[in-house]
Amino acid sequence: LIFPFLEMDIKYFDLGLPNRDATHDQVTIDSARATLKYNVAIKCATITPDEARVKEFNLKRMWKSPNGTIRNILN
Numbered sequence: 001l002i003f004p005f006l007e008m009d010i011k012y013f014d015l016g017l018p019n020r021d022a023t024h025d026q027v028t029i030d031s032a033r034a035t036l037k038y039n040v041a042i043k044c045a046t047i048t049p050d051e052a053r054v055k056e057f058n059l060k061r062m063w064k065s066p067n068g069t070i071r072n073i074l075n
Contacts, residue, residue, distance in 0.1 A: 011038070015046045015066050021059045028066045032073035043070070 013031035020027055035041040047053060048065040 015043070017047055017049060017053065017057045017059065017063075020063055020066070021057065024060075025063050025066075025069070028069045029073065032070040035070070035074060 011034050013027050013034065015028060015031060031041070031043075046066045048067075049057070049059055049062050051062070053059070054062050
């Protein structure tokens with residue numbers, strides 16, 4: 001809704017499970033580093049995979065909480 005009215009260079013990081021798995025969760029680290037660089041971020045809800053999600057999404061492993069990863073980098 002706001003994009004027609006704003007000209008902003010928005011950096012987008014897909015923290016969905018399929019992309020986190022494809023990037024070995026590097027996307028989560030990159031998003032946190034971008035937050036440090038630009039001093040701002042908007043984060044939507046994410047899934048911390050449990051055993052059922054690993055099977056459901058056919059993940060390579062049970063990735064850590066993205067919230068925890070981001071917090072650890074920002075602190």
